[in-house]
Amino acid sequence: MTEITNIKLNDGVEIPVYGFGTFMIPADGSTKKAVKEALDSGIRHIDTAVAYFNEQEVGQAIRESNIPREEIFVTSKLWLQDFGYEAARKGIDKSLEKLGLDYIDLYLIHQPYGDVVGAWKAMEEAKADGKIRSIGVSNMTVKIWNQFVPDFETLPSVNQVEYNPYYQQKELRQLMKRNNVHIESWGPLGQGNKDLLNDSLISKIAEKYGKDNGQIILKFEIQDGIIVFPKSTNPKRIRTNMELFDFELTENEMQQMRNLDKGHGSHNPDAPGVKEFLLSAFDVHTNDY
Structure with missing residues (x-):
């Protein structure tokens, strides 16, 4: 099994550099099945969110995996509908x-x-209070x-942002490095970007190592110090x-x-109207009773 x-x-909290993402996997049994497959494959880092x-x-x-809880690293995220102290x-x-857990390993803004x-x-x-082991931010x-962050009492442990070989967040990485904050990548495979997945340089490197292009992309990111958690519902692809x-x-x-970087991605958190759009996108409390 892969180590x-x-x-x-x-x-001081330790986090696996490779995990499993659950964004856009529906809660119709598909998420449970995919996470089970990921855990069976040896993955011990699962990323979810209130807004998923x-x-x-x-x-x-x-809970049903029979894997000791302390061996699984669980991340979730607070939706902006719930911002403010109370x-x-x-x-x-x-x-x-909802998770049915005593604690969450990493919780993000x-x-x-x-x-x-x-x-x-x-x-x-x-x-x-021991409800969360580590706290961080996302899309900053x-x-x-x-x-x-200057108004925070403590520094975030991670910043989860869009990151892939075409968008390497170089200015942000310098700031995070100065603060000893790790970057996590959402969309580490470019969210299906065909140009990225079929890039000729990546194809050439993949051929050398007998790997596929996705594996080369993920390897580059991990080797460059990025924490990744690609998503798939295909058991073979998960493995x-x-x-x-x-x-x-x-x-x-x-x-x-590194030279593939284009300096921009698909999401710009600084763009006007993003907050309003996200707040109106859905209600995370629709199904609360």
């Missing part, structure tokens, strides 16, 4: 209830708009980071995606991959 390595975050509406199935798969306290408890500072305070308290650009730890890219190949 996935861990790295230590700035708060599938925390309950993630928790079911974990709302965040309730939101954290709701996540724990999902979209950094509104009363982020109040939400962060609630997350700090939940960490102190340099501009948004500088707007909110092959993680076959990354039996080879190393050369420094020349790493530099060639």
